[in-house]
Amino acid sequence: MKVIKKPLTELRRPDRNVRMHTDKQLKEFRRSVEMFGQIRPIVVDEDGVILAGNGLYETLLSLGRTEADCYVVSGLTEAEKKKLMLADNRVFDLGVDDLAALDAFILDLKDDLDIPGYEEDLLRAMVMEADEASDALLEYGTIEPEQAAAITETREKYAAREEAAAAQAEEVAPVQSGAASSTEPAKRFILCPKCGERIWL
Known part of the structure; x- marks a missing residue:
């Protein structure tokens, strides 16, 4: 395999790329290139379209680099180029770590x-x-005194709010069932201060 230096200005992203590169991944890619340099070539076709190594290309650009080691693959059909792009991304995913x-x-x-x-x-x-x-x-699970005080204060605020709402909850008139006798006890309820639902007494 012959690897050659090519200016980044001569490389082009493909119209579509199956791999999306997150900000976190590109950040780690930059750390890797800064630590070790470029350790694998970008694979391009004879027209400079990137077939494998789009993340590396983005990383080199972001680091202000002007050229990259490239491997030029010639003579592939458009279908073969797409297969190469798919295989490059998928085959790596099939591996597992030896823990x-x-x-x-x-x-x-x-x-x-x-x-x-x-x-x-x-x-x-x-x-x-x-x-x-x-x-x-x-x-694990220990908190600072300031955090404990804030939690206690918040809890007390909510408790006071609930008590005030319960005290102000309007007791609604008894509900009589249609044919009930006058001696039947009335059904009474109050409204929940939190959700507004009826609580039957």
């Missing part, structure tokens, strides 16, 4: 977990020692 190998890599790198594509806090949690994990679990 044991991932754990081993993370343990080897535990002192430097700045890895593009991964949340450093999550990786740190994966390699946390037992004592650190116990401390983290003990701290």
